[in-house]
Amino acid sequence: xxxxxxxxxxxxxxxxxxxxxxxxxxxxxxxxxxxxxxxxxxxxxxxxxxxxxxxxxxxxxxxxxxxxxxxxxxxxxxxxxxxxxxxxxxxxxxxxxxxxxxxxxxxxxxxxxxxxxxxxxxxxxxxxxxxxxxxxxxxxxxxxxxxxxxxxxxxxxxxxxxxxxxxxxxxxxxxxxxxxxxxxxxxxxxxxxxxxxxxxxxxxxxxxxxxxxxxxxxxxxxxxxxxxxxxxxxxxxxxxxxxxxxxxxxxxxxxxxxxxxxxxxxxxxxxxxxxxxxxxxxxxxxxxxxxxxxxxxxxxxxxxxxxxxxxxxxxxxxxxxxxxxxxxxxxxxxxxxxxxxxxxxxxxxxxxxxxxxxx
Numbered sequence: 001x002x003x004x005x006x007x008x009x010x011x012x013x014x015x016x017x018x019x020x021x022x023x024x025x026x027x028x029x030x031x032x033x034x035x036x037x038x039x040x041x042x043x044x045x046x047x048x049x050x051x052x053x054x055x056x057x058x059x060x061x062x063x064x065x066x067x068x069x070x071x072x073x074x075x076x077x078x079x080x081x082x083x084x085x086x087x088x089x090x091x092x093x094x095x096x097x098x099x100x101x102x103x104x105x106x107x108x109x110x111x112x113x114x115x116x117x118x119x120x121x122x123x124x125x126x127x128x129x130x131x132x133x134x135x136x137x138x139x140x141x142x143x144x145x146x147x148x149x150x151x152x153x154x155x156x157x158x159x160x161x162x163x164x165x166x167x168x169x170x171x172x173x174x175x176x177x178x179x180x181x182x183x184x185x186x187x188x189x190x191x192x193x194x195x196x197x198x199x200x201x202x203x204x205x206x207x208x209x210x211x212x213x214x215x216x217x218x219x220x221x222x223x224x225x226x227x228x229x230x231x232x233x234x235x236x237x238x239x240x241x242x243x244x245x246x247x248x249x250x251x252x253x254x255x256x257x258x259x260x261x262x263x264x265x266x267x268x269x270x271x272x273x274x275x276x277x278x279x280x281x282x283x284x285x286x287x288x289x290x291x292x293x294x295x296x297x298x299x300x301x302x303x304x305x306x307x308x309x310x311x312x313x314x315x316x317x318x319x320x321x322x323x324x325x326x327x328x329x330x331x332x333x334x335x336x337x338x339x340x341x342x343x344x345x346x347x348x349x350x351x352x353x354x355x356x357x358x359x
Contacts, residue, residue: 025075049301050286050310052330052344054351055083067330067344069304074344079113087350097357098148100130110148110170114358119170121150128152128166130292132191132235151191151211163187165196167211178214188291190233192240195269199223199230199242206230208269217269224261224274236283236295239263242274243285243293245311258309258333260285279335282306286353289328294353309333310343312351 013036029036052067061082067074079086085101098110098119108128110119131151154164167176180187180198190197195217196209204223209216223229224242232243244259261274284306287293298306312328319325328351330344 049304050296051354051356052347052351053354054348055086057083057348067347069310069343072343080116081111081113097355098133099354100128100133100150100152110150112357114356119148121168122173122175123152123166123168124154128154129290131165131189131196134235134294149191151196153189163189165189165209165214176211176214178209180209188230188233190235190240190242192233192235192263197221197233197240197263199233201229204229208272219269219272221263221272221274224276228259228261230261232287232291232293234285234293234295236280236285237297241277241280241285241295243287243309245287258311258335260309260335277335279307280309285309287311288353289349294355296355305332305334307335309335310353312347 049068049070052069054065054067055061056063056065056076061084062078062080063076064079064086065074065076081101097112097114098117099113100121101109101111108121108123110121110133111117129152131153133148133150135149148170150168150170152166152168154166163180165178165180168174180189180196188199188201190199191211194211196211197206198209199206206221206223207216208219208221228244228246230242231245232241234241234243240263242261242263244257244261246257246259260277260280262277263272264275265272282298284296284298284301284304285293285308286296287309289312298304310330310332313331315327315329317325317327326349328347328349329342330347331340331342333340
C-alpha cells in the first residue's frame with residue numbers, strides 16, 4: 001500500500017479495531033501513530049479482562065509481558081515506566097486502570113500506564129502498602145468520575161510497632177491519617193464500607209476502626225476457626241470476603257488450599273460473624289502478592305468463568321548445587337469441585353494482576 005497509513009478512513013479503522021479480539025491487540029493497534037490513537041476511541045474496546053502484568057527480562061527495560069485470562073495467551077507491550085519503577089509498585093485493583101507508583105522518590109503518584117495519566121498523591125516519603133485502591137465503596141458507580149479512594153498502610157519501626165493508616169480521596173485531595181498500635185505481631189488490614197478491619201494474626205481476631213475518626217469500635221470478630229488465619233480481605237460486590245490461602249504438605253505433595261468466608265453483619269456492625277462460603281456465584285477473585293486481591297463479576301466482564309479464584313503460587317526450584325531459585329505460576333481454583341488448573345507455569349516474582357483502562 002502506498003501513501004500515509006495515518007490517512008486511512010476512520011470508518012475502516014473502527015471496523016478493523018472491532019475485529020482485534022483482545023485488549024492488548026488493540027493497544028498495539030492504537031500505538032501505530034497518533035491519528036490511529038485519536039480515531040480508535042475507548043468505546044471500541046473489547047472486554048477489559050484482567051492482565052497479568054510483568055517485566056520482560058529478555059527485552060529492553062520498558063518492555064512488558066501481559067497474560068490474558070480470556071485467551072490464555074501472552075503478548076508484549078511497551079509502558080512508560082522502567083523495570084526498577086515497576087518493582088516498587090504495590091497496587092490493588094479494581095483501580096480503574098491505575099497503578100500506584102511507590103518508588104523511593106519524594107512523590108508518589110497513580111499512573112495509568114496506557115494513557116500516561118498521572119495523579120500525584122501528597123503522601124510523605126516512605127514504604128506504603130496498599131490496602132484499597134478503587135472507586136468509592138459506598139457508591140454504585142465503578143468509574144473514575146466518582147473519584148478514587150486510596151487507603152494505604154505506612155510501616156513505622158519504633159520501639160513498639162505502629163501502623164499509620166492514610167486515607168486519600170482524589171476528588172477532594174484530602175488525606176486522613178491515624179495510627180493503630182500492634183501488640184501481637186503482623187496484622188492484615190482491609191477496607192469496607194468506610195471501616196477498617198484489622199486481623200491480628202497471632203490473636204486470630206479482627207478489630208474494626210471507623211475511618212472518619214480513627215477510633216476503634218467496640219467490635220471484636222473472632223476468626224472462624226482455630227487454624228484459619230485470613231490472608232486476604234476483599235470487597236466483593238457489596239460484601240467483605242476473607243480468604244484463607246493455606247499451604248500444607250501430604251507426603252511429598254505440597255499444595256495450597258483455599259477457603260472463602262463472608263462477613264455477616266448488622267447495619268452499624270454491632271454484631272458480626274464470619275460464614276464459610278461453598279461458592280461465590282458469578283464472582284471471580286484475583287489474588288495478588290502482598291496480601292492484595294480484588295473481585296470482578298461475570299455479569300460485567302463477559303468471557304471468563306465465575307465461581308473461581310485466580311492466584312499466584314510460589315515455586316521453589318533447586319539446582320545441582322542445592323541453591324534455590326524462586327518464581328510463581330498462575331493457577332485457577334474452581335470452588336465448585338475444589339480442583340485447580342495451571343494457566344501459566346512461570347511468571348516473574350514481581351508479576352501483578354492489573355485491569356487495563358483507556359478511560
